[in-house]
Amino acid sequence: MLLIHCPYCDETLPEVEFTYAGEAHIARPENPSEMSDDAWQQFLFMRDNVKGDHFERWRHLHGCGRFFNAVRNTVTDKFLTTYKAGAPRPDLAALKEGQK
Amino acid sequence: MTRFNAFSLLKNAVTGHKGWTEQWPDSQPKAEYDVVVVGAGGHGLGAAYYLAAQHGITNIAVIDKGWLGGGNTGRNTTIIRSNYLYDESARLFDHSVDLWQTLSQELNYNVMYSNRGVLMLAHTVHDVQSFKRHVHANRLNGVDNRWLTPQECKEYCPPINISKTSRYPVMGGALQERAGTARHDAVAWGYARGAAARGVDIIQNCAVTAIRRNPDGSVAGVDTEKGFIKAKKVAVSASGHNTQVMATADVRLPLESMPLQALVSEPVKPIFPCVVMSNAVHAYCSQSDKGELVIGSGTDQYVSYSQRGGLPLIEHTIAAISEVFPIFNRMRMLRKWAGITDNTPDRSPIIGKTPVKNLYVNCGWGTGGFKATPGSAHVFAWTIAKDEPHPINAPFTLDRFRTGRLIDEAAAAAVAH
Ligand SMILES: [Zn+2]
Numbered sequence: 001m002l003l004i005h006c007p008y009c010d011e012t013l014p015e016v017e018f019t020y021a022g023e024a025h026i027a028r029p030e031n032p033s034e035m036s037d038d039a040w041q042q043f044l045f046m047r048d049n050v051k052g053d054h055f056e057r058w059r060h061l062h063g064c065g066r067f068f069n070a071v072r073n074t075v076t077d078k079f080l081t082t083y084k085a086g087a088p089r090p091d092l093a094a095l096k097e098g099q100k
Numbered sequence: 101m102t103r104f105n106a107f108s109l110l111k112n113a114v115t116g117h118k119g120w121t122e123q124w125p126d127s128q129p130k131a132e133y134d135v136v137v138v139g140a141g142g143h144g145l146g147a148a149y150y151l152a153a154q155h156g157i158t159n160i161a162v163i164d165k166g167w168l169g170g171g172n173t174g175r176n177t178t179i180i181r182s183n184y185l186y187d188e189s190a191r192l193f194d195h196s197v198d199l200w201q202t203l204s205q206e207l208n209y210n211v212m213y214s215n216r217g218v219l220m221l222a223h224t225v226h227d228v229q230s231f232k233r234h235v236h237a238n239r240l241n242g243v244d245n246r247w248l249t250p251q252e253c254k255e256y257c258p259p260i261n262i263s264k265t266s267r268y269p270v271m272g273g274a275l276q277e278r279a280g281t282a283r284h285d286a287v288a289w290g291y292a293r294g295a296a297a298r299g300v301d302i303i304q305n306c307a308v309t310a311i312r313r314n315p316d317g318s319v320a321g322v323d324t325e326k327g328f329i330k331a332k333k334v335a336v337s338a339s340g341h342n343t344q345v346m347a348t349a350d351v352r353l354p355l356e357s358m359p360l361q362a363l364v365s366e367p368v369k370p371i372f373p374c375v376v377m378s379n380a381v382h383a384y385c386s387q388s389d390k391g392e393l394v395i396g397s398g399t400d401q402y403v404s405y406s407q408r409g410g411l412p413l414i415e416h417t418i419a420a421i422s423e424v425f426p427i428f429n430r431m432r433m434l435r436k437w438a439g440i441t442d443n444t445p446d447r448s449p450i451i452g453k454t455p456v457k458n459l460y461v462n463c464g465w466g467t468g469g470f471k472a473t474p475g476s477a478h479v480f481a482w483t484i485a486k487d488e489p490h491p492i493n494a495p496f497t498l499d500r501f502r503t504g505r506l507i508d509e510a511a512a513a514a515v516a517h
Contacts, residue, residue, distance in 0.1 A: 054403060
């Protein structure tokens, strides 16, 4: 059972309260009508599918209902941090230093 | 390699089984191959087998970072069926079911294919409508599938609870009688043995670290833990790790790797005659020849490479099994495990050429790859040999995610396969 910290509720809660929402920091296109098919393909479908530290979205579905971002290691499944939607990507090196 | 037949079995039986020779040699890499297949699962070994057996290409290496058949080939629930909604999928999976029928004879290796039937239970009005639509679509495509009443479901599979008062009442079921199960390990072993007998090198415990390319962009070979191996063509069939392998050739894939868990019970006497799947309560179940109930459901929801998965999903699966088969609710489970499945957005595979010349990929099988092993391997071998897709895999391109011509089995079934 993963334990996930919701940055809005500021509580660490069991995984069953949350739903996964895919890779984080994929920005919606500014000018959709000017996008090429290639760009749409990258935006809609292509994913980094990282083996290691992964920036990803979660939603606290059975709680506050809000989306937030997380960094989780996809090999150990261990969360490095969670942070509010809209916040910039945290510095990975600093996070890993904090884990030691 | 000794051929298996009644005479060789008898001869070895009376001589204490000391005369059997190894089924395939544990090869070391040569400097150069015509084709290097990355990933020695059923799909990769099968592709090597068909390249050698049907296309006359025998200078092949199949390379794996672990043991052959040690990934998802050895981790699935062995269900085989072809009752997919769309024409493209029906053709692909039914091609596979066709090949399953005679695979043991073709390979001279008993893959224990058992067409015991796959029954998909409907629990809601929506299920009934959707499954009947599947039955009609399948029959138009020549795929066998028929509708059963709850009573007929019970007759086909007695452990099913068809009480009207159950939480998820059975309102009927769709039965594909030609579907069933096979012995998963034997499929990898049979293809490995058949390929090796035709000159294919199987190189185990040797991770491919990168795909190397020529200055013109075409494939030059692969870097491995045992050094560089030159190759005219490289075919990637690495299931959960396709993203990482293909990224070394600058090919991005629309994949997310997620754990798919399965579990088995303690072995019991034969009680469960077929395969039963229930999409609404989300579990599937069959009984192995050893007597264990083999149980599975959908993937964990998050990207992960831990071959473990989370317990909430197992709890959900067991709750569903106990509901549909109350007779099993005191059974003890022996063990559980997970395989890392590579899932596409439309839940259909990608089998074909890539933007890199002489690089081919067979990926995105998600949770449904085992059933497709022979068909997938067969059309992949064709694609590699002829540098063009077989008509069956022609729609399953990587390019469909650019053109939008998806094969949306995700929407069609609304469940893992
Ligand atoms: Zn919250």
